[in-house]
Structures are given as structure tokens and as C-alpha cells.
Amino acid sequence: DAKTTQPPSMDCAEGRAANLPCNHSTISGNEYVYWYRQIHSQGPQYIIHGLKNNETNEMASLIITEDRKSSTLILPHATLRDTAVYYCIVSSAGGTSYGKLTFGQGTILTVHP
């Protein structure tokens, strides 16, 4: 699976948009971009995934560049409860890497009042 690079930490004011970047320059054509987050003392939580197109769900939006070498997770109106470690993961949805998620160090997002 392709490796990802994320900033170690970011801050965001409550109510503002949080934009979390991720570089995955070695991503291959069949690999998806996944985002998970881990709130302190809990198991990771799935947020969103995408292949080529931008995606939006009730939690967040995912913007993937046209060359697919980087992406941005957007939390449109961050709250204090969004304080967590955010993981950007690249993985294929099938084949020999079926289901395997390789977690990097992630980005610690701190939302402050």
C-alpha cells in the first residue's frame, strides 16, 4: 500500500472549518483514500473514503486532487468533540491487500474554544 504523509498536529477554532492535508504521491490506480479518526481512549472511527471524485457525507468532505497524489479532509464546522487523531490511509478495496489498513502517525487535531 502507498505511504501517506500528514502534519503531526493542527489547531482549529471551534465553529471554523478544519482542513487536514494528506500526501500520497505513490498511490496506485486501484487504491482508495480512507480517513479514520481516533478520539482519546476509543477505537478508530471511519469517516469517509474516495477513489477519484470528491466525496461528502454527514461527517466530512474529502477533496482529492486530480493527480490523486494528495487529498484534504474537511470538517466544515469543527466542534470540541472533533478533537482527535486523524489518520489518512491508502489501501486497495480488494486483492491481496483486502481489508488491510496501515495506520501512520496521523494528525492530532485540537479544536479550541
Added chain:
Amino acid sequence: SAVISQKPSRDICQRGTSLTIQCQVDSQVTMMFWYRQQPGQSLTLIATANQGSEATYESGFVIDKFPISRPNLTFSTLTVSNMSPEDSSIYLCSVEPVTAGVVYEQYFGPGTRLTVT
């Protein structure tokens, strides 16, 4: 979605002993995974457990140290054998529902916090 419970939620064990961690899912799933999260670190996949077959272990993890059972489609156990303080970690199970033959997301249990003294 899937709701996952783990038992125990935490334990303190003496070195040289073994602990079995249980993972229960509220629906039938084909694939279950066991992860380890050492203090201050990210998650590392230990093994994949499919019902009816031997677990598949990742590099650096062996069956003698981390035996896994998967007796049915809703349950799995991970045993941490002959424990040492280096085994102190959070152990998490996860499941991956399959939609139309493609896997998109995993659901994680709350984790088992193990301290070995």
C-alpha cells in the same frame, strides 16, 4: 454498520501469564482483524481472522505468541501468551462488512487495555 464489544475492557497481568481477549459482533461478518496499539503509538495490524480458516499473521507476529480463534461469524478471540511488559498495549478488534464484494470501511471495538507487570 456493526457494533463490537470486547472483553475485558482492561486488565493488569503478571509477566509469564496469558490473557484471552474476546471480540463479539452484533452481525455476521466474514473478516475480522486484530490490532495492537502500543503506548503513544499508532495501530499495527496483528492478524486477519476469517471464519473456517487459519488466521493470517503480519510480519513480526507469530501464532505461538498470539493464537487466534474464529469459531463463527460473530466472535473471535486473541490470546496474548507468555506476557512480558513489552506486551502492554491496547488490543483492538475490527470487522469489515462487505458490500457487493468490495470492502470500504472497518468498524473497531473499544479496545482492551492490557498492562503487564
